[in-house]
Amino acid sequence: MSKSKINIKELLSTDVHFGHSSRKWCAHMSPYIYMKQNGIYLIDLYKTIEKLQEACKAIQNIVYSGKKILFVATKKQAKDIVSEVSRKHNMPYITERWLGGLLTNFRTIRKTVKKLNLIDKKKKSGAYESLSKKELLMINRSQKKLEKYIGSISGMTRLPFAIFIIDISREKIALKEAKKLNITTFAMVDTDSNPKLVDYFIPSNDDSSKSISIILKYISEAIAIGISSRQKERENNV
Template sequence: MAVEVKELLEAGVHFGHLTRKWDPNMAPYVYMERNGIHIINLYKTAAKIDEAGAALAKIAASGRKILFVATKKQAKDVVAEKAGGINMPYITERWPGGMLTNFVTIRKAVKKMASIDRMKKDGTFMTLSKKERLQVDRLRAKLEKNLGSISDMTRLPGALFVVDIKREHIAIKEAQKLNIPIFAMVDTNSDPRQVDYVIPANDDASKSIDKILTYVSSAIAEGLAERKAEKEASAAAKADGAKPKAEAKKAVAANEEEE
């Protein structure tokens, strides 16, 4: 999907923060100052979206997951919709401490959710007392709210995509410790040096977040489609390779019968 600067402009991606709140390290991405607000250079944003999109498509094509993180109100629904649409894990509630650095414990919690579901299916759940059932239901609801969106993430993600790196600083630190590549929308009040792939953009307006994530999710979808096509081609090649072998076996069997 080609990035259109006009579309970025219409979505308000160019509006940065108040000049007094800026981080000087964002200077290369600032176009000008207007009415005490920094204006982001959208041509640089477009170039960075292309760069990040290509890298994310490659990660998706390799079969690894990209974990989306956005707990601010304006971003929650957008991230849940876009990440969910391409079957990628996401965190939109509070970041669970140790989500990455203590991934084994997080996986245990996810498995607990699955075991409760099994109890309900096989009837074990109904053998519990009314009070116990209530407690289990509450636990299941809590786990679903915090971890339901990452239940398919069986190993550490191949990358992190963050909206607002200031707010999600704990997630950023955990990813840095584990050398997980970080992709992020970075506003003028944040330090871009914390991120591997910077997308300079307004990270407060839902329209801006929606526009950037539309481009990003489209790039990931292309990577997933490429992976699917490769798998199908590989399966077809194996099937074609098996045909001559089967035919050869048939011919040998026919010769033996004639003899």
């Protein structure tokens, strides 16, 4: 559980309840819709709180057990928020284009990550000092491209135990790969998406940076509690 009590007024003030147009919706979200107003579905925030609490508890337990959660958010309004939370807790994340096979063909992806790490290692050791400007330019371009797409998962040496997605309609491939490998799935799910595709879904506005930020605040707190509890147990066992 998050150490902060989830406040419904806070969720209201950050637009968590605003869904999509009633013309663009998924029928499976009907139990989580409070009403329709001016052609827009409004999410039942009491249901949001219930599902957010469930997600926080599960995430806390996952982190407490020492496992990693991969965060995925390639939409503009979520990128900075997700990368900040992920870096804070040393969790892998993807905020650029999802590379097909990142999970289902992880062995190949790891080879690419090792290539990136090797370039960095050789640069630091001075191994490239004797290269021509043209050769060094090509290496720098390769490093920059690799860093952009997989630099944020360079420390992910094995498949994550869970994946947290912002907008499952946008990140369909990531969700499909996770489900194929039985990786536990978490997601913010708006009124246009099917919550039944996710193990732990949070009915919420996944288009607003304010909404994404407040939901991730509670998720971040749950991760922090899990990490802290694990560290305390280790200290007690020494």
